[in-house]
Amino acid sequence: MPDRYAVIGHPIAHSKSPLIHGLFAQATGQDMVYQAIDGGAAPGGFERALTDFRAAGGRGLNVTLPFKLAALAVADLASEDARLAGAANALRFEDGRIEARNFDGIGLVRDIEVNLGLPLAGRRVLLLGAGGATRGAVRPLARAGAARIVIANRTADKARTLAAELAPHLDGVPLVGGGLAALATGEAFEVVINATSASLSGAAPELPACAFAPGALAYDMVYGQGLTPFLRLARAAGCARLADGVGMLVEQAAEAFAWWRGVRPDTREALARLTVPLA
Numbered sequence: 001m002p003d004r005y006a007v008i009g010h011p012i013a014h015s016k017s018p019l020i021h022g023l024f025a026q027a028t029g030q031d032m033v034y035q036a037i038d039g040g041a042a043p044g045g046f047e048r049a050l051t052d053f054r055a056a057g058g059r060g061l062n063v064t065l066p067f068k069l070a071a072l073a074v075a076d077l078a079s080e081d082a083r084l085a086g087a088a089n090a091l092r093f094e095d096g097r098i099e100a101r102n103f104d105g106i107g108l109v110r111d112i113e114v115n116l117g118l119p120l121a122g123r124r125v126l127l128l129g130a131g132g133a134t135r136g137a138v139r140p141l142a143r144a145g146a147a148r149i150v151i152a153n154r155t156a157d158k159a160r161t162l163a164a165e166l167a168p169h170l171d172g173v174p175l176v177g178g179g180l181a182a183l184a185t186g187e188a189f190e191v192v193i194n195a196t197s198a199s200l201s202g203a204a205p206e207l208p209a210c211a212f213a214p215g216a217l218a219y220d221m222v223y224g225q226g227l228t229p230f231l232r233l234a235r236a237a238g239c240a241r242l243a244d245g246v247g248m249l250v251e252q253a254a255e256a257f258a259w260w261r262g263v264r265p266d267t268r269e270a271l272a273r274l275t276v277p278l279a
């Protein structure tokens, strides 16, 4: 009997996760099946689906919107990344316990460093947005050696509060939060990451061109949408290195796969299959 894994979310029909994990399983010769589960919109749907999946012998789950908070809440054991993110995107069922991790941030770091070839050590990083996506990214970026991290958000207070909460957990890497307007008179960054949901509504955060340092990487966590409004804004500001979040998606999946199976898959084929040109 192959081992069972799945991704759970709502909606879930368009998830790339089964394709990605199918490629990983094939390439590494792992005897496993990977399905997609719709947790539904009704309260308790996630917990019921999780219980059923475990009862049927399920070994682990990837968790996507809107269940990442609920996934952390059901865990018996959670990594510090997951606790600080306030959310989990991967669960493992072992010895009768539920273990939770959050691989979104490390997926982002690996994409930037390995796939895009930009070491983060010593870089100034600007994170746009102060929601769950930023929350999950800060600690892994600090661990990668970022010189300084700034969170800028439309609602400045949210960024300040988040920075104050996370700063004590970064081993001394400076972290500050503020509004987007403050960027007009401030420093330039070598890495600018859009972690807002603005792209999904066809908008871009109002960001001054001076925020991009010469040669900066502009990274939008959204994927599969070509040139998003944020990436257009970056290009208009003279930024030549543009990336969307497809690599982050593939790399977080690889982290989960390695955690479950003890084998790290090569991500190149999945990346090639899912990459949509930025045009």
Ligand code: ATR
Pocket (backbone or CB within 6 Å): 128, 129, 130, 131, 132, 133, 134, 153, 154, 155, 158, 195, 196, 197, 198, 203, 204, 205, 206
């Ligand atoms: P997630 O958990 O996916 O990060 P979220 O918690 O809803 O989502 O946060 C969305 C983020 O996108 C917020 O930082 C939001 O800014 P506000 O806190 O000011 O609401 C940001 N955001 C959404 N649309 C935006 C836009 N058009 N311009 C700038 N920021 C935007």
